[in-house]
Amino acid sequence: MPELPEVRTVVAILNNEVIGKKIKNVEIIYERIVQNDLNFFKDELKDQSIIKVEALGKFIIFHLTNNLILISHLRMEGKYSLLNKDEKNPPHSCVIFYFYDNTKLVYHDTRKFGIMELKTTYNYLTSKPLSNLGPEPFKIDENNIENIYKKITKNKPIKELLMDQSIICGIGNIYADEILFKAKINPLTKGKDISFEKFKEIVSISKSTLTKAINLGGSTIKSYHPKDGIDGKFQNELVCYGHYGKPCPNCGTLFHKIFLNGRGTTFCPNCQINYELKKAVGITGIIGSGKSECLEIFNELGFKTLSCDKIIKNLYENNDELKQKINKLFFYKALDKNKNKLNYSIMRQFISQDEILHENLENLVFPFVEDVLINEIKNSNYTLIIEVPLLFKAHLQYLFKKIIYVESNKETILERLKLRGSKNPLADYELYLKNNNFKISDNVIILKNNSDLNSLKEQIIKISKDL
Ligand SMILES: [Zn+2]
Structure with a gap:
């Protein structure tokens, strides 16, 4: 699933490709993706132009003329491709935006878990799903860190809390494993056992890890490709995620894998000690x-x-x-x-x-x-x-x-x-x-x-x- 760095990469590509394009009409092939009334969605978007594209956590936000906001979440496999009008649509195409310049932006999604919702500039930040989001790691500073720390001090594993988008947004399974490895924290450690000092370290590691990943165009794992033919490079920098059974670069102990809430979780059993368990x-x-x-x-x-x-x-x-x-x-x-x-x-x-x-x-x-x-x-x-x-x-x-x-x-x-x-x-x-x-x-x-x-x-x- 694309996480913050991958979504940022997709957004950077969209900003290069679709700014200024005016929508001629919208075709909805797979209806469940669109959260609005389908005719409303199509009618409102007709004749509007894309002003800019932004990322917020794992969400993509299209700003359009007439104060319209299109929120899109790629979930597991969603992708955008800009094609010429007559080019063949990719398999599993769900929603197609036709532009007046004879190009089209195709949203395709093999799993079809993605969502799109049309909002306005007046309500998109104050209504769900965006109103539920915590800040991105980059937006955490001395003004809000104590508040966020309070939400972390729960009786739940720290990995689960880091991936909770209502506390901090943008971190998913891959980067949670990477961040906890670098912070030398066992993913099972309860949030309430993390000190404020340690949490500050987690935030700082999150910022540096995500920044590095953004600069390298995200990670290409399984099906995430920011654009056909262009791969993210960060997967080469991953030191923990997906390294189950391989030696830890710090100590040589083989990485261990467990399932936490159904998500594969990799950690070094020697470097990432769970102090609650070390009895x-x-x-x-x-x-x-x-x-x-x-x-x-x-x-x-x-x-x-x-x-x-x-x-x-x-x-x-x-x-x-x-x-x-x-x-x-x-x-x-x-x-x-x-x-x-x-x-x-x-x-x-x-x-x-x-x-x-x-x-x-x-x-x-x-x-x-x-x-x-x-x-x-x-x-x-x-x-x-x-x-x-x-x-x-x-x-x-x-x-x-x-x-x-x-x-x-x-x-x-x-x-x-x-x-x-x-x-x-x-x-x-x-x-x-x-x-x-x-x-x-x-x-x-x-x-x-x-x-x-x-x-x-x-x-x-x-x-x-x-x-
Ligand atoms: Zn180790």
Whole structure:
């Protein structure tokens, strides 16, 4: 969806192309785009000329003679093309403005979500939709910033608030991800947890990011093209949006993606910390390294502990949405229909023969586990110690103030795997090693677990004093 920089680019092109043109007649092909009575729309626009075109947030505003204002919103896919009268209309043409100079401005929109509404200079700013808009980031200064900050201090994720056009207008999904990455703020952070100082920083980053994007003609993502054949260049400058799975330019940690209100949201789990969540300690390490032993010791020391294996088991038993999704993934063979129970032995059988299916199952389950973890951590008044076998693979670093990585030597692990009945301990070991790729950052504590239980206990007692 075009955001402020893209709309500005479209407006700059329209100002070059249509100023001074006089409308001969209007053809409405797709009626729902036009919010007025159709005949009124056509009659009023006939014989009027375009004086100037402006942008306000994501809206395009045509100023016409006779005090007319045409408000247009491109929504997902709307586009304008100026053509000669006899040229073929683009596919999905919705509204066509024919000019006296034998050219036509065609509004075309594959999704047909765009809107147009005719207003007057007297009412266009004081009636909906424009009366509902907050200021563009550029219009935020010392006179209004405290007022806007008040609207940000809500119990909602900051990303949602930044995209709320009634608070600040012009920022959508792409630029919200970029701005929050640059400000090192986790998109899930509640607005009420953002300090006034931090908000000032967000505003300043918004201004610089959007200015740079405007100068580069916006971002060409999927279907946004300011003009046929001309692409925006800002997509090359995007450092976070769309970079899921790629390394963060600041720290090398792989970008994580979650869904926030149905919108894909990318962030660095290491740089964009959510302080509200950073109360827990994660224990991870490859299979057979002794994570559960460590958790047990923490438990004995009086810590509140949680294990992801238990969370997953609970989800498998009680979460109907997940059960249905797993069933679908396993070709509708994983669910025992009468009892509405997952059949683990069938699932194991499938997985053992299909590594990609195993991977897909993990990717399906991770977000559910993530939701449970976020809730548990938020609602806990204590430091929770949580065993998360695939912490790094699932990009969950952002949930933990400290991460304990349990390490054992290869021989010890192979021995433990054999004891657990692994048929091919070496293959298991190598697979888990591959999944535990991580970058050592300041908050990772390495715990050696090769010898006896007493030495492990001693190390944990030492660590636990700082948690
Ligand atoms: Zn980073």
